[in-house]
Amino acid sequence: MTQDLRNRFENDGVILVKNAWKNSDVEILKNEYDKIDADLQNKEIFKDEPIIVFWKHVQGEQKRITTFKDFPKMWDFINKKIVPNVKKIFGENCYLQLLETIVFNKPYETSNTLHWHQDVAYFPLKPNNQIAIWFPMEDVDEEAGALNYAIGSHKEGIKGSTDLHTRKPFDNEDRELIPADPSEAGYEVKCMEMSNKDMLLHNGYTWHYSGPNKKRGYTRKGVSVRFITEPSVFDPRPGQGAAFTKQLSLAAGDPFKGKPFPQIN
């Protein structure tokens, strides 16, 4: 089974792992998230510890930032639920260095599309190999803004980075962009409807997007936890706008290490 998942991951660039944890595990996390979300104002990026980004998919909304000290259930969830599941697939000794943790919140109706993108296009790393775990705090379907993937697109290599709300390329971006509609370019596009017991695991090169939440009375909350999968060096280039780049004071070629990016396996 595990080898089968691993093979599918290599082939498709994404896998949906069913029943990775219990509903009650996610409920505990969601309750803590809701409490923090109600009051969180901070927009400052901390430089000496990992951050958790609260990102509402509403144009003009600024990202808010907290830490694992204030959201300890997230730290527990990563270490006790996510890491063991990843190790089942990649082996007990796989390298996992925490890169960033984001809660993507899509309110009903006012949320918008997060356009097709590839995570690694935003990351200043060499080698640039990452995986992401994504899971919803409540069951999610297409109407509510589930994630869509272009199957096998990770094999295309690095692409250009764009503004995720407008699809406008970042300044000085000279790399080829992901097609506006990968299905027209011949890719199978799969919408990952899932329960809150399931997790997605995608390769940092795999193209994905999410549509707006049109499900009345439902707020789509999806958690993304990204890991670097081998030791890397800092390799800055224009257009890499992820919040964590502000946590660094590294020169090009320096090992990508530091308190904000702990190795957790």
Ligand SMILES: O=C(O)CCC(=O)C(=O)O
């Ligand atoms: O939650 C979403 O809608 C987007 C998630 C995403 O793009 C990511 O985790 O890279």
